[in-house]
Amino acid sequence: MYQYAPQFVSRELPALSSPKVWSYSGSSGRVVKVRAVSLTMSDTSNYIPKAPIFLPEGPWKEVPGGVTAAEGFKAAGICAGLRVKHDKPDLALVTCDVDAISAGVFTTNTVLAAPVLFCKKALNNSKTARAVLINAGQANAATGDAGYQDVIECASSLAELLQMRPEEVFIESTGVIGRRINKEALLSSLPNLVDSLSSSTEGADSAAVAITTTDLVSKSVAIESQVGGRTVRVGGMAKGSGMIHPNMATMLGVITTDALVASDVWRKMVLAAVNRSFNQITVDGDTSTNDTVIALASGLSGSTRIASIDSYEAMQLQECLDAVMQGLAKSIAWDGEGATCLIEVTVTGADSEAEASKIARSVASSSLVKVQF
Numbered sequence: 208m209y210q211y212a213p214q215f216v217s218r219e220l221p222a223l224s225s226p227k228v229w230s231y232s233g234s235s236g237r238v239v240k241v242r243a244v245s246l247t248m249s250d251t252s253n254y255i256p257k258a259p260i261f262l263p264e265g266p267w268k269e270v271p272g273g274v275t276a277a278e279g280f281k282a283a284g285i286c287a288g289l290r291v292k293h294d295k296p297d298l299a300l301v302t303c304d305v306d307a308i309s310a311g312v313f314t315t316n317t318v319l320a321a322p323v324l325f326c327k328k329a330l331n332n333s334k335t336a337r338a339v340l341i342n343a344g345q346a347n348a349a350t351g352d353a354g355y356q357d358v359i360e361c362a363s364s365l366a367e368l369l370q371m372r373p374e375e376v377f378i379e380s381t382g383v384i385g386r387r388i389n390k391e392a393l394l395s396s397l398p399n400l401v402d403s404l405s406s407s408t409e410g411a412d413s414a415a416v417a418i419t420t421t422d423l424v425s426k427s428v429a430i431e432s433q434v435g436g437r438t439v440r441v442g443g444m445a446k447g448s449g450m451i452h453p454n455m456a457t458m459l460g461v462i463t464t465d466a467l468v469a470s471d472v473w474r475k476m477v478l479a480a481v482n483r484s485f486n487q488i489t490v491d492g493d494t495s496t497n498d499t500v501i502a503l504a505s506g507l508s509g510s511t512r513i514a515s516i517d518s519y520e521a522m523q524l525q526e527c528l529d530a531v532m533q534g535l536a537k538s539i540a541w542d543g544e545g546a547t548c549l550i551e552v553t554v555t556g557a558d559s560e561a562e563a564s565k566i567a568r569s570v571a572s573s574s575l576v577k578v579q580f
Contacts, residue, residue, distance in 0.1 A: 254295040254416050258424035261537035263530055267432035273411030276429030276442040278465035279304045279505035282410040283403035284417030287396035289344035289382075289389050296417035297343040298393060300400050301461050302369065306335035307503035308470050310477035311377070312485075314498035320348035321355040322378040323499060325362065329374050334470040337375040339461050339501050340365055341418045342393060343446075345386040348496040357388045364394050368401050379459045379499045381420050381446065415444040418459055422446055426538040432527050435520040437510035439466045441527045445485075445500075445535040447542075458485055458539060460500040462531065466524050467506035468513040475516050476525050477502040484532035487564065488540045502528075550576075 262269060275282050280303055287298035311330050313323050329336065340361065347354045362376040369376075380388060404410065415427040429442030447458035462477070481500055506512075513520045552570045557563035570576055 255419065255422065256424050257412070257415075258426045258538040258542055260426070260428040260534045261541070262428065262430070262534040265432070265526060265530055267430040267527055267530060270429050270431045270440065271408045272429045272440075272442055273408065273415060273427035274301050274429075274442045274444050274461055274463045275406050275408065275411040276431075277440040277463045277505060278507035279307070280442075280463045280503075281404040281406045282414040283400055283405060284410075284413035284415070285396060285400050285403055287342070287400070288392045289342055291344070295419070296413060298396055298400055299341040299414035299417035300365075300404065301339045301341075301414060301463065301503075302404060303337050303463075303503055303505050305505055305507065306337060306375070307463075307505045308334060308468060308473045309336040309377075309504075310474040310502045312478055312481040312500045314495055316496050316498070318349060318496045320346055320380060320384075320497040321350055321358045322347055322380045323497060324355060325358045326377050326379070326499060326501065329377060333374050335375065336377055336501075336503060337371045338365060338369060339377045339379065339503070341379040341381070341414075341459060341461070342388060343380075343418055343420055344382040345380060345388050346382045346384045346497050347380045347386070347388045348384045350385065350387045354387045357390050360390065361388065361393055365397055365401075368397055377501050379418075379461075379497070379501065381418065381459055381497055384496060411442070411444065414461075415446075418444065418446040420446065422542055424538070424542050426535050426542070428531055428534050430527060430531060432523065434466055434508075434523045434527070435511045435513075437508055439464065439508045439510055439524065439527070441466070441524075441531050443531045443535055445539060447539040458495070458498050458500075460485065460532075460535065462500065462502035462528070463505070464503075464524070464527075465505045465508035465510075466513065467508065467510050468504050468521075468524065472513055472516050472521060473502070473504055476521065476528055479525065480528040480532045482564075483529055484536040485539075487567070488536050500532075 270276055282301045284296040284299040286296050289297040311326055358378050362378055363373045366373040366376050415425040427444040431440050441464040443462040445460035552567040554563040554566045
């Protein structure tokens with residue numbers, strides 16, 4: 208379990224002429240490995256490069272695949288014409304071959320976007336899900352009942368194509384607040400999106416690019432580790448670079464794993480991991496209406512079912528979740544709009560994790576501290 212409470216602001220690293228991996232040791236003594244941005248000429252990297260992922264050291268190893276690394280998952284990202292500039296993919300889909308145990312964490316903003324309301328209702332009504340659809344271009348926030356009905360129609364249409372129930376579909380949206388989803392363009396693109404689904408790394412990479420907005424880099428990572436003596440994978444993708452301030456803030460994420468875990472345990476673990484990662488970053492002090500992290504567990508790794516949050520296996524999986532989400536969170540801060548440095552604040556000697564978080568947050572959010580860098 209991670210007991211420290213980091214806060215991250217962002218840093219722009221110099222462009223690299225060749226792929227590179229190096230180690231960095233922070234003031235806390237925790238060593239992270241930094242992977243250079245992708246220099247390959249794949250279709251995805253022709254749009255924007257990959258972010259460096261700041262993974263903490265641990266018993267895991269990084270593997271390719273992002274959200275598709277775990278057994279049972281597919282992903283795709285396509286150009287659906289949802290962006291004003293039509294300059295990169297803008298519609299992403301992540302699916303699971305089986306009913307996946309689901310969990311979600313959302314914005315604390317008073318104003319909740321239509322897709323956030325939809326996802327919260329879906330989580331309350333079911334312990335499992337099969338798909339996450341993410342659009343860029345329109346946030347579908349402050350759009351009233353009409354915006355909510357758009358979400359229902361999009362989920363129903365996708366569910367029909369995937370031959371599943373509408374309540375098994377989650378929707379995430381990012382873009383301009385006050386604008387409804389470009390429903391016609393989205394609905395007409397769904398057949399192509401479904402046909403593009405792939406369990407390959409390319410499928411995961413295309414989805415990671417499609418969810419970006421002002422991001423300069425895409426954020427995607429996966430790790431492999433032992434949980435209860437069996438190999439388990441945890442992967443994820445995220446977007447965000449502006450309106451970054453606890454909690455989460457203009458931040459969308461999808462986390463996948465093939466671990467077998469009880470619903471109540473999974474939801475507690477995901478909330479804990481979000482609190483130690485995405486809820487610990489700040490760039491500009493603004494909080495969004497659309498923040499969403501959806502986490503799905505397929506259970507296809509063959510591992511023993513984790514039925515107790517206090518078990519050793521739960522601790523092992525929790526550490527993997529923490530690592531993936533913290534790696535993605537630091538990449539978001541690294542990519543922050545207008546940011547010039549990445550700062551980690553570590554608090555020791557606090558009476559509780561909550562107290563440490565409060566202290567770190569006040570330091571990282573201080574303008575007087577930021578101007579020193």
